[in-house]
Amino acid sequence: MKATTWIALLRAVNVGGTGKLPMAELRALCEAAGFAEVRTYIASGNVVFRATGTEASVKAALETALAGWFGRPVSVLVRTHAELAAVVAANPFADAAGNRLMVSFLDAAPPTDALERVAHRQGERIALGRREIYVDYGDGMRDSKLKVPAAKAGTARNLNTVRRLIEMSRP
CATH class of the missing domain: 3.30.70 (Alpha-Beta Plaits)
Structure with a gap:
């Protein structure tokens, strides 16, 4: 399966003093989840990466990694470049x-x-x-x-x- 570039938008991360997550840590979580070419943008939970799989599987993998780090569920919305455009x-x-x-x-x-x-x-x-x-x-x-x-x-x-x-x- 060919890799797709995904944009993930994390919900309630680094906003209003809640859900603190350093972007270096977010990049490391994404890489550990098997994502490639991981880049973050500003400290409000925006990450661009390449991964194989469907929207649902990419979302689930990232939410699982985030839940492990935070100890609670963190919602993620994902879109492709074309969808965001x-x-x-x-x-x-x-x-x-x-x-x-x-x-x-x-x-x-x-x-x-x-x-x-x-x-x-x-x-x-x-x-x-x-x-x-x-x-x-x-x-x-x-x-x-x-x-x-x-x-x-x-x-x-x-x-x-x-x-x-x-x-x-x-x-």
Whole structure:
């Protein structure tokens, strides 16, 4: 089986003082799981690597390695380079600043009623993607009270980070 370049997005790692994981340790965990050409990007749980197998098997291997290190489950979302590029291409808010547009990555399609369940919206623009939720914070996230329950199962990255991961994973 031919190796694929994968982008893994770890959930709740090095955010708000929880789930501290040095990126050197993340690289070592990935290599021990049999992944090759492992590279990390910023200390918020972004890793690019090559591996054989399916999305499900790559995700399971990384989640198992992380659970062993943390002593608790850590959720991981994985995408290929083409899938990540498609997320940017499908961005419904092309005029949004890259640092103010958040993409929440999910394992499955967001629920059809996801937008109806949003609370405390103050002008933020929100749209559903294939397995993502896009939120344009316009004036910034600092004062936002927005709650998107459907996004809780995923992990979010700003568009600048997504673009950088696409560059890092380019074939």
